[in-house]
Amino acid sequence: MVIATDKLTFNFGDQTVVKSLSLQVPEGSIYGFLGPNGAGKTTTIKLLMNLLKTQQGSIHIFDLELKSNRVKILSQIGSLIEQPAIYLHMSGRENLLNRALLLQVPESRVEEMLNLVHLTNAAHKKAGQYSLGMKQRLGIALALLSDPKLLILDEPTNGLDPNGIIEIRELLIKLVNIHQKTVFISSHLLGEIERMATHVGIINNGELLFQGSISELQTLSQPLIQVETDNTVDAANLLTRHNYEVTEVTDNYFFVPYTSKKQMGEMNALLNKNGYAVYSISKQQKDLEKLFLDITQTA
Ligand SMILES: Nc1ncnc2c1ncn2[C@@H]1O[C@H](COP(=O)(O)OP(=O)(O)OP(=O)(O)O)[C@@H](O)[C@H]1O
DSSP: OOEEEEEEEEEETTEEEEEEEOOEEOTTOEEEEEOOTTSSHHHHHHHHTTSSOOOEEEEEETTEETGGGHHHHHTTEEEEOSSOOOOTTSBHHHHHHHHHHHHTOOTHHHHHHHHHTTOGGGTTSBGGGSOHHHHHHHHHHHHHTTOOSEEEEESTTTTOOHHHHHHHHHHHHHHHHTTOOEEEEEESOHHHHHHHOSEEEEEETTEEEEEEEHHHHHHHTOOEEEEEESOHHHHHHHHHHTTOOOOEEOSSOEEEEOOOHHHHHHHHHHHHHTTOOEEEEEEEOOOHHHHHHHHHHHO
């Protein structure tokens, strides 16, 4: 495991913010650390980065105990916690050159990193003029300069527009698939994590509710197909007669568990063939709140 914590516990005063947390982050994974605001994600990340002192339990990173191997471990971690530390009056390239000098890494890494995060064309611009997404990508480039094995990112897509989110997602997938990194990323958005993570840990009130592979999570968070037609009840009955499981019927929609795109196409065709006008048919992801309910009910 790249990260393994055992019964990690942390209190702020009398509030237990991280409760007996045992994380298992495999090498080469994108580990999505999912939880609502205030769940304890940032505190956990600060513990992993040794920015807060572990009060109870243990942390192993790269199979080494954190406290006694602090320098060795931290030199192999790139991180982005809260705002990236960027000099706004300097260009993207200057920011990277400055850090490269500090870390004594070859200047050639700067161009490589600009290219990797798609900032080559904007490299000469002042970072203060960058969009939020560009700043985040510059932050990731800075974190990657020393070629760390592990990247720890705290809500890197917070506040980004959809394009910005997609760019970060594609970058992280590339880092894992092509550059053999391990990525630990926190988020409060289930849909976002489901699109990129290979493994997921879900935390609420400091407690780990679920940990497993993305396919294990998908079994729990099976999405639904939401269908809108010109006659909800009759159309739902037609599908039931054709052995579809209709889980809910409301005034305007009915819902069927999603299994595949093909199934959606077949359902659409069946409805059309029987004279129903299909106004909309879409895959609905469960949100984190619904997933929590499912997890606590099946636990
Ligand atoms: N320095 C601090 N002193 C006291 N309490 C704190 C401190 N930092 C965080 N907390 C509390 O610890 C709990 C967990 O906060 P944390 O920032 O780890 O959550 P989070 O999951 O990262 O949420 P967010 O996405 O909102 O940052 C919250 O109740 C928060 O109020």
